[in-house]
Structure formats: structure tokens, C-alpha cells
Amino acid sequence: MKKILIVDDSEMARKSMCFSLASKRYDVLEAINGMDAVDKLRRNSDIGLVITDLNMPEMSGLELIGYIRSSHKPSDIPVYVITTESKTGDDVMKKGATGYIVKSSKTSAELHRVVEQHMA
Amino acid sequence: MKTYEGDPDILALFMNTARAQLTKVNNALLAVEKQGVKAETLKLIRGEVHTLKGDSRMIGLDSISGAAHAVEDLVTALEKAAKSERGKLVKRIFALLDAVEAAIERLPGEVMDIDPEAVTADRAGEKGTAAGTGGSTGKGKPEAAAAPGEERERTETPAGRDDKTEIINLNVKRIEDLIQKSSAFPQYFNKFSYIYGQLEKLRNDMEADPRPAEDAKQLASIVSQFSHELSFYDLGSRQFQSEITKLKLVPLATVFDQFPRLVRDVAEHTGKSVAFTVKGKDAELDKTIVERLKTVLIHLLRNAVDHGIEDPADREKAGKPKEGRVVLQASNRGDMVEVEIGDDGAGLDLDRIREKAIERGILAREDAAALGADDTLALIFASGFSTKEVGSFSGRGVGLDVVAQTVKELNGQVSVKSTRGRGTTFTVSFPLISSFIPITVFLLGERLFGIPSAYIKSVLRVRESDRRDVADRPVITVDGEDIALIDLNAWLGLGEELTDANKNIVIVSSRDEISACVVRDIIYEKKMIIRKTEWLVRTCPVVMGAVLSGRERAIPILNVPEIFNKLKETTRGVVRKKARAPGAKDFRQKNILLVEDSAVSRTRQRDILEGQHFNVFEAAHGKDALALLEKQSFDVVITDIEMPVMNGPELIRRIRETEGLERLPVIVMSSYSDNLESLKDSGISTFVDKTTFSVKRLLEALAIEGIIESGAGPRRRS
Numbered sequence: 001m002k003k004i005l006i007v008d009d010s011e012m013a014r015k016s017m018c019f020s021l022a023s024k025r026y027d028v029l030e031a032i033n034g035m036d037a038v039d040k041l042r043r044n045s046d047i048g049l050v051i052t053d054l055n056m057p058e059m060s061g062l063e064l065i066g067y068i069r070s071s072h073k074p075s076d077i078p079v080y081v082i083t084t085e086s087k088t089g090d091d092v093m094k095k096g097a098t099g100y101i102v103k104s105s106k107t108s109a110e111l112h113r114v115v116e117q118h119m120a
Numbered sequence: 121m122k123t124y125e126g127d128p129d130i131l132a133l134f135m136n137t138a139r140a141q142l143t144k145v146n147n148a149l150l151a152v153e154k155q156g157v158k159a160e161t162l163k164l165i166r167g168e169v170h171t172l173k174g175d176s177r178m179i180g181l182d183s184i185s186g187a188a189h190a191v192e193d194l195v196t197a198l199e200k201a202a203k204s205e206r207g208k209l210v211k212r213i214f215a216l217l218d219a220v221e222a223a224i225e226r227l228p229g230e231v232m233d234i235d236p237e238a239v240t241a242d243r244a245g246e247k248g249t250a251a252g253t254g255g256s257t258g259k260g261k262p263e264a265a266a267a268p269g270e271e272r273e274r275t276e277t278p279a280g281r282d283d284k285t286e287i288i289n290l291n292v293k294r295i296e297d298l299i300q301k302s303s304a305f306p307q308y309f310n311k312f313s314y315i316y317g318q319l320e321k322l323r324n325d326m327e328a329d330p331r332p333a334e335d336a337k338q339l340a341s342i343v344s345q346f347s348h349e350l351s352f353y354d355l356g357s358r359q360f361q362s363e364i365t366k367l368k369l370v371p372l373a374t375v376f377d378q379f380p381r382l383v384r385d386v387a388e389h390t391g392k393s394v395a396f397t398v399k400g401k402d403a404e405l406d407k408t409i410v411e412r413l414k415t416v417l418i419h420l421l422r423n424a425v426d427h428g429i430e431d432p433a434d435r436e437k438a439g440k441p442k443e444g445r446v447v448l449q450a451s452n453r454g455d456m457v458e459v460e461i462g463d464d465g466a467g468l469d470l471d472r473i474r475e476k477a478i479e480r481g482i483l484a485r486e487d488a489a490a491l492g493a494d495d496t497l498a499l500i501f502a503s504g505f506s507t508k509e510v511g512s513f514s515g516r517g518v519g520l521d522v523v524a525q526t527v528k529e530l531n532g533q534v535s536v537k538s539t540r541g542r543g544t545t546f547t548v549s550f551p552l553i554s555s556f557i558p559i560t561v562f563l564l565g566e567r568l569f570g571i572p573s574a575y576i577k578s579v580l581r582v583r584e585s586d587r588r589d590v591a592d593r594p595v596i597t598v599d600g601e602d603i604a605l606i607d608l609n610a611w612l613g614l615g616e617e618l619t620d621a622n623k624n625i626v627i628v629s630s631r632d633e634i635s636a637c638v639v640r641d642i643i644y645e646k647k648m649i650i651r652k653t654e655w656l657v658r659t660c661p662v663v664m665g666a667v668l669s670g671r672e673r674a675i676p677i678l679n680v681p682e683i684f685n686k687l688k689e690t691t692r693g694v695v696r697k698k699a700r701a702p703g704a705k706d707f708r709q710k711n712i713l714l715v716e717d718s719a720v721s722r723t724r725q726r727d728i729l730e731g732q733h734f735n736v737f738e739a740a741h742g743k744d745a746l747a748l749l750e751k752q753s754f755d756v757v758i759t760d761i762e763m764p765v766m767n768g769p770e771l772i773r774r775i776r777e778t779e780g781l782e783r784l785p786v787i788v789m790s791s792y793s794d795n796l797e798s799l800k801d802s803g804i805s806t807f808v809d810k811t812t813f814s815v816k817r818l819l820e821a822l823a824i825e826g827i828i829e830s831g832a833g834p835r836r837r838s
Contacts, residue, residue, distance in 0.1 A: 009171070010137070010171045010174060010175050011133065011137060012130070012133050012134050012137045012171075012175040012178070012179075013171075013174060013175055013178055015130065015133055016127070016130045016133075016178060016179065019127065019129070019130065053174075055167075055170060057167075084170065084173055084174040084177060084185075103174045103177045103178045104177055104178070104180070105177075105178075105179065105180025105182075107178050
């Protein structure tokens with residue numbers, strides 16, 4: 001089965017997503033910012049889904065999407081943005097995100113829906 | 121009241137992260153207050169607050185994320201605001217941060233609502249930001265506004281805090297060191313196994329052809345080799361243990377970083393001007409002590425600013441700089457950590473202390489004149505002593521006596537040095553590692569005693585009908601089992617009779633002994649440090665030490681194993697062997713013969729079986745086993761198949777041929793499952809596959825053989 005890459009500089013956010021996915025036996029990798037994510041993508045050709053935060057030090061979520069869509073192979077990996085503000089959603093879709101999830105108490109359910117859709 | 125229902129591990133992570141974020145933001149805001157608005161500082165604040173907002177929203181704590189959002193807005197306003205407006209905005213942000221902190225500390229018992237408008241409006245016009253934290257205390261009367269520090273203290277230690285998951289951030293280097301050190305242990309196992317093999321070989325050689333002088337020489341060489349390895353093992357295991365204990369240490373920065381804000385608030389509240397310096401926050405201390413040390417330091421810092429440092433005008437008059445200095449400094453010294461809180465204020469007034477002590481009845485007037493400076497200073501820690509009138513800022517509520525008490529409970533020491541006109545320095549020192557253990561405190565007659573809770577099996581109410589005498593000794597019947605009653609009154613020489621006042625029974629057990637003590641009431645259970653009190657232990661050997669509770673009150677802790685020892689000496693067998701748990705009824709005292717040539721497998725199986733309270737005898741092959749079977753009766757034999765000298769099938773054949781052993785249960789444990797067929801007729805009953813070996817499987821096999829079932833009589837040779 002392919003792996004899921006979770007990119008967030010908040011340990012709290014990362015862990016809560018990872019715990020939630022790992023409990024459903026998904027294989028999850030973590031990255032602490034865009035730069036780290038690029039590194040993980042290069043080393044793991046079996047990443048099938050990327051979930052990324054936007055505001056991160058060193059390399060942001062948008063820059064990460066830019067990298068994946070222009071330089072990564074395959075460049076069509078689904079990338080979902082996880083964001084605090086719902087208004088940024090449409091914006092990130094224009095920049096190449098496959099979709100977005102707004103941080104809320106429903107994040108976990110939303111996340112599982114996205115993962116099931118792409119990892120089935 | 122709404123409670124938090126989410127995953128406790130995630131919540132613990134959130135709380136830990138959020139506390140660190142709040143500390144960082146608080147300190148960044150202090151920098152804004154002192155040095156003005158800098159892009160760098162605002163960026164740091166925004167980053168932390170934004171993460172807090174996302175994190176809290178993620179786990180459904182919308183009130184906190186709402187407050188964080190309000191902080192973000194205020195930071196934006198702060199950036200654009202005119203210089204004159206900044207102070208007000210910073211205070212509003214402080215107020216919001218306090219509200220968030222209070223809300224976090226109430227989790228998971230209460231999910232507090234925060235109304236950012238109310239929180240910020242409340243304070244904007246007030247002096248200082250020291251009023252009660254928003255939300256829950258919104259209705260507080262203005263004059264009842266909590267002093268800085270007090271509010272924090274309260275929110276830091278709400279009831280039930282002990283139940284929350286505690287998280288420590290670990291230094292990866294430290295873990296790597298431990299892994300590195302732990303790798304030595306398998307090596308020791310190999311070395312010991314090698315020596316064991318040599319010993320076995322020697323024994324076999326000796327059996328075949330004894331040559332005393334030569335054998336003795338060989339044995340001596342093995343023994344010396346063993347002793348050499350053992351000393352290294354001892355050293356290695358001690359180091360390992362000490363390193364593992366150190367994992368509990370956290371840097372003091374986690375607490376110290378919260379103090380600049382506290383000192384600022386107190387200074388503002390009392391109209392002092394203070395420069396605060398923190399040194400040595402890398403020093404480390406036990407996580408469980410750090411939290412309690414914090415309350416101590418809050419008291420001392422508040423005192424330093426409020427009582428120590430003089431008003432700016434007075435300082436100028438005395439020829440000192442207007443701004444007072446308060447220094448907090450920590451250092452590790454061997455097994456201790458030492459924390460100093462120093463100020464360059466007025467210093468303590470010895471005459472005033474003596475006067476106050478006399479007034480409070482702590483010191484007799486005739487002794488006062490002869491009292492030296494150090495002894496006089498020590499008086500300020502006495503119970504009920506406070507140099508300022510009630511109602512003044514730091515003098516309120518609790519004082520230095522509480523500081524002294526807390527420090528004592530932590531096995532630490534506190535001292536003070538002071539020079540009139542030059543300042544005061546308090547020094548607090550603690551052992552690095554605490555050893556809190558749960559103690560159950562009970563009332564016996566009119567006195568309090570404690571027992572480490574680990575020894576307590578259960579607590580019951582006594583009915584008169586349960587109590588009777590067997591062979592002139594009192595017993596009580598619990599679940600059909602007679603348990604000897606210990607008359608603690610007599611043991612402790614209290615000279616009180618077991619009266620009707622003593623209605624509760626504490627069942628204590630240690631190793632395989634069980635007994636019951638009659639007590640009046642259980643008062644509480646609390647984690648405490650047992651202090652070894654030499655004189656007490658000498659006068660009364662069944663006491664292992666004492667715990668300090670409340671105001672200087674020492675509660676003796678009973679030494680349960682010692683009580684059992686003494687009982688055995690005097691009553692010869694009246695203390696019963698411990699009752700067996702129902703399912704484990706016949707586990708005890710069963711003799712098992714374990715036949716296995718691999719020392720590694722044998723050790724592992726033996727450990728498991730001994731863990732189940734079997735008596736395990738070991739043999740390396742069939743011949744060994746037969747020799748043991750002649751000397752000793754067994755309830756079951758567990759044997760391997762492939763072995764040197766005499767293999768499993770041969771052993772089983774010989775057992776079946778021996779009179780009295782025809783029906784002895786034999787369990788075969790081997791990875792050679794294909795050999796099973798040849799064993800079919802040999803009379804083995806149960807087979808355990810070694811490759812899928814598990815404790816459960818082994819116990820199942822024993823149950824099939826009737827070894828661990830109640831009532832199934834062991835088949836012994838008669």
C-alpha cells in the first residue's frame with residue numbers, strides 16, 4: 001500500500017492526524033516543513049497522498065505544491081491543504097492543490113474521507 | 121459544565137505545546153514593552169499564536185482558537201498603533217493570554233468559554249494586568265483582584281492534575297546513549313552463558329573421570345573469570361539505572377521562562393522598578409519536583425520584588441540606582457540543584473524579626489537578646505510568621521512557612537542571607553531525583569500512621585461475626601479464608617486495646633504472606649517521600665521512616681516486611697501463607713522439571729514458569745532429568761526432543777518404564793514437529809511447538825495436564 005505524507009510544523013497537528021490515520025492501519029510519514037517534505041518525497045517513491053499545512057518555516061505549503069507540480073515525478077500526486085482559514089481554500093486550488101480541509105473538530109472525519117477516496 | 125472528551129494523549133500534547141507557546145509569546149511581549157515594536161518579535165508572536173489557533177481548532181477547542189484569533193487581531197493593531205496606544209494593546213494581549221492559560225489548565229475537566237471582548241474590556245482601564253483571569257472570574261470584585269502569581273499558582277494545580285498524562289520532551293542524544301549502554305547487556309548474557317557452559321562441561325568431565333586437583337584448578341579459573349565479568353556487569357547495570365533515572369530530568373527553563381512576566385506584573389502592581397535576570401535555566405531537575413519548586417519560587421520572587429526592593433524614591437535617597445535588581449540563578453551541584461533568589465533591596469531587619477517573633481509567641485522575650493543573626497533569620501520560616509501586616513501585597517495568605525514546608529516535603533533545604541541596606545538572598549536546594557511513592561495514611565486510635573500502598577491488598581469493614589479466635593489467636597474470615605489479625609496497638613507499644621472505634625480492616629500482604637490490621641479509619645492516600653528518620657527507626661524497628669504532612673507533622677510509616685518477620689519469630693506460623701487467587705489455585709509449590717539443552721531457551725522458560733510461582737528444576741538432557749526424578753517428586757516434566765546424551769523420546773520411554781512414574785504428565789516442547797509421530801505411543805500427553813511458543817500456550821498445556829486446575833490432584837509417585 002502507498003504511504004501518506006503529513007506536512008505540518010505543529011507537532012500537535014501532525015501527531016493528531018498521524019494517530020488518527022495509523023489507527024486505521026495506514027502507513028504514514030511525517031515532515032515538519034516543505035523542505036523536509038521534499039526530502040521525504042525524494043526518498044520514498046511510494047508516497048501516494050500528501051496532506052500539507054500552509055504556513056511553515058523554511059518552505060511553505062504553497063511552495064511545496066509548486067515543487068510537486070513542476071519537478072516531482074509523478075507530478076499528479078494528490079495534495080490536500082489543511083488550513084485554519086476557510087477563505088484560503090479556493091486560492092490554494094488555483095495554485096494546484098487537489099483539495100483542502102479546514103482545521104476544525106471535524107478535521108479527522110474529513111481527513112479519513114479524503115484518504116479513503118485516494119488510498120482505496 | 122462542558123468537559124473535554126477527546127483523546128487524552130493528543131490533549132496532553134496540546135497542553136504541553138500550548139504552555140510553551142504561551143511562555144514564548146509572553147516573553148516576546150515583554151520585549152515589545154521594553155524595546156518597542158520590532159518586526160522580528162511580532163513575527164515570532166504571530167507564528168506561535170497562529171499555530172495555537174490551528175492546534176486548538178483541530179481538537180475542537182474553539183474558545184481557545186477564538187481567543188488566539190483575537191490575539192492575532194490585536195498584534196496587527198499593535199503594529200499600526202501610535203506609540204502612546206501600544207501599552208494598552210499589550211495589556212489586552214496579556215489579558216487574553218492569561219485567559220487562554222487559565223482555560224488550558226482547566227482541561228480536560230472543564231472546557232471554559234472565553235469572551236475576548238469581556239477579557240480585554242475588563243482590564244483596559246485598570247492598573248496593571250493583574251486582575252483575575254477572564255471568563256470564570258469576570259464578575260470578580262475589583263478589590264478582590266488576585267495578585268500576580270497567586271492566580272497562576274491556583275490555575276497550575278487544580279484538583280485532579282495528577283490524573284493527566286504527563287509528557288516529557290526527551291533529548292534524542294540521551295536516548296541514544298541509553299540504547300548504546302543497553303547493548304552491553306546481551307553481551308553479558310553471552311559471557312555468562314559461556315561461563316555456564318564451561319561449568320557444565322567441567323561437571324560432566326568430573327562425573328566421567330574425577331581428578332580432584334586438576335578439576336579444582338579449572339573451577340578456580342572459571343570462578344575468577346565469572347567474578348571479573350560480574351564486576352563489569354554490576355558497574356554497567358548501575359550506570360544504566362542512573363542514566364534511566366535521569367530521563368525524568370527537565371531543564372528549569374520550562375518554569376524559569378514564565379517568571380519575567382510574573383516579576384513585571386508584581387513590579388507594576390507595587391510601583392517598583394525592577395531589572396530581572398535569570399541565570400542557569402539549563403540546570404535540570406526532576407519533572408515532578410519542578411512543578412512544586414515553581415510555587416516556592418513564585419513566593420520568593422514576589423517577596424523579593426514586594427518586600428525586598430524599596431520604592432524608587434527610597435532607593436534614590438539611599439544612594440542606590442532607582443531600578444532594583446532581582447536575580448534568579450540555578451545550578452546543578454552533584455546530586456543537588458541549587459536555586460538562588462537574590463535582590464539588592466533593603467535587607468531584612470533583625471530587630472523587627474525578633475519583635476514579630478515575640479509578638480507571635482514563636483520566641484521568648486528573654487531569649488531574644490542572645491539570638492544570633494543566623495538564628496534570627498531562620499525565624500522567618502517558622503509557622504505563622506510574617507513580617508508584613510495581612511492585607512499587604514505579598515503578606516497575604518501564605519508565607520515563608522509554606523515555602524519552608526514545601527521544600528522540606530521535597531527533601532530539600534532553604535536558607536537565607538541578608539545584609540541591612542544591601543539586599544537578601546534565599547537559597548533553595550533539592551535532590552535532583554524525587555522518589556514519591558503512594559502512601560495510605562490511616563488512623564489507629566488517635567494517631568496517624570502510614571503504609572506504602574503497594575502492600576495493601578484491600579480494605580474492609582469488619583463485622584463482629586467475622587472475627588474469632590483460632591488457637592488463641594484472633595483471625596478474621598474473608599471469603600472463607602482465615603487471616604491472622606495483627607494487633608498494631610501492641611506492636612507499636614501504644615497500649616490501646618482494639619476497641620470498637622477501630623472498625624476497618626486493612627489487608628496487607630508482602631511476598632507470600634498475608635495478614636490483617638484493624639484500624640479506625642483510612643484518612644487519605646497521597647504520593648509522598650519517605651524520609652529515613654534514624655532515631656525513629658532505632659526506637660521502633662517496625663517503622664521504616666516518616667512522611668511530613670501538613671504543618672511539620674511527621675507520620676510514621678510502617679515497615680510491612682519487617683512486621684511479618686517479627687510476627688514469624690514470635691507466633692511461629694500463625695501468619696498464613698497468602699491466599700491463592702482462584703484461577704491460580706494450585707500454581708504454587710508445584711514442582712516442574714524442565715529438560716532442555718539450550719541454556720538460553722531454558723532460562724527463558726524458567727523465568728516464565730517461576731513468574732507463575734512454580735518451583736522449577738532444570739536438566740540439560742535426559743540423563744540429568746532421570747537423576748533428578750530419582751531424588752525428587754515432580755508434578756510435570758517439560759522436555760525438549762533433540763538433546764545430547766539422552767534425547768526426549770528416550771527420556772519419556774524411561775519415565776514410563778519407571779514404577780510410579782507411568783502416569784507422570786509429560787509435555788513436549790520442541791520445534792521438530794515432524795518427530796511427533798514417533799512420540800505418539802510414548803505416552804506424552806501434550807505438545808507445545810517451540811516456534812510458536814508463548815506463555816499462554818505453555819499455561820494451556822499445563823491446564824490440559826491438570827497441573828494448574830484446582831482439584832486435579834498431582835500424580836506423584838507414591
